[in-house]
Amino acid sequence: MARVLMKGNEAIAEAAIRAGCDAYFGYPITPQTELLEYMSKRMPELGRVFVQGESEVACINMVLGAAAAGKRAMTSSSSPGISLKQEGISYLAGTQLPAVIVNIMRGGPGLGNVQPSQSDYFQATKGGGHGDYFPIVLAPSTVQEAIDLTILAFELADKYSNPAMILGDGSIGQIMEPVELPEVETKPPPKPWALTGCKDREKNVIRSLYLLAGPLEERNLILQKKYREIEANEQRHVGFMLEGAEIIIVAYGTTGRVAQTGITKARAKGIPVGLFRPITLYPYPKDALSSLIDQTKAFLVMEMSAGQMMEDVELVVQGRVPVEFEGWMGGRVPTPAEVLDKIEEVAEKHGQ
């Protein structure tokens, strides 16, 4: 397979096309705009649907319409725009519609800035909109991973009839790297519930309204059963130098990638440190993380946020070993030297 040099945003767009995305609806916002631009050129060439909507709110509801009609649909944005999409994501979850949402995170809160950030973790993994629901959340740390996870997002969305989100950061969106673009054999499952016109069948209705408490609770129980299934089947992570690691850094996306360099430097100095890098942020890879507790003297969570994923790590660890934290905010990306400093500090503190 030939390697090509691609920007993260464009690579995600091309991956979505290869994954059989039938319709894309988007709105410009830095640092994800190249994704929209790429789609505006390629989708019409392929006879597929591209619409630049009037707002993020409109775009996510267009996605809902296309998904309700049984097609693979996607939208992308960056943090402030994703906040606007939360209404639609809640409706997608409530109506059990598959769709893919890309968030190339930037600094917040408010308008923040356009630098890389990971401060939308809570919003992405804990629901984000109203109601009890979870989108599936996938976190790439390289452009190649962004491609592979975009393809996976379409598969998982269809498999579970649930929204799936690519949670990247501004660095993943903007960086250019050599990648391999796989040929994808897309086989969306049959969608007998889709709105196609009721020829030769009973009418289909897509809704999330259940006026009585009983039926709505029943609906919620169906959703919760699905989430337990997702949690049982879809936890994913990548380990790096975990063998013999007594200090384990937990970091995802760009931070995970930077941490890897810091870890290599620390290992060269004889510090037994490794990396646990979650790929799925929902479902959180609890089982694998939990299995590392016995070998670990301390976990060190690193994020480009004030400490959001840290809460999930603490939930898994439940106080059995210390959980340390280092975060960068406002669009600041850590350097390997900063990671190394923190590793040395934690190693000293916890008896290595």
Add this chain to the structure above:
Amino acid sequence: MPEGKVVFSRPEALEYVSTHYCPGCTHGIVHRLIAEVIDELGVREKTIGIAPVGCAVLAYHYFNLDMAEAAHGRAPAVATGIKRVRPETVVFTYQGDGDLAAIGTAEIVHAANRAENITTVFINNAVFGMTGGQMAPTTLPGQVTTSTPTGRDVKLAGYPLKVAELIAETTGAAYVVRRTVTQPKYVRNCRKAIKTAFLTQLAGLGFSIVEILSTCPTNWGMDPMEALKWLEDDMISYYPLGDYKVIDEVKALK
């Protein structure tokens, strides 16, 4: 024995159920007109309707065809998504004035301006019905509602929004009219307009909307007859019935 001939029946596009609409509310008439038109055009099996948030939220129980329920105001965006991926279907939204003229103003204006090939049936009854009669953007100056207890003061609450006039200004709109259903003659005119709106879509001519002045006796605090009279006496003067935009290609459809 002479052979029977059916001259009148319930439309196939309407479910055989009772509705939750209040006595004297005109939603029921409009539902029936839409269903009759869908039957007459023979498009029930390729039609997809979008229900709003508001009194008509349960419209998916009443229309016997594929239906989606949209978030408040977002029906034109949902309809856009459906129609773009399934251009062979007939897609209509059914929206009230809270839904379309307040929270969904952006979606309706831009769907119209993109010339989305969809049809909107817009119920203007000058109040938020479902939530109990609060001021809508369409509430008349001086009109008492539960959120304008001393009457709508335009200095504080702004002016009633004239939707048909607004949408007619968009280049993408093909057919924009205002009707009502308070008398048989108006009902017949309204039915014609709904049919023309669907024909506009079937001919691929772009966005079509029928605004329908409707009654809400419960929230207006009137009996059904008083409500019909108030609509004719007070609403029509602010919201004149008529054709606001009919492009030549639609005129040629007859």
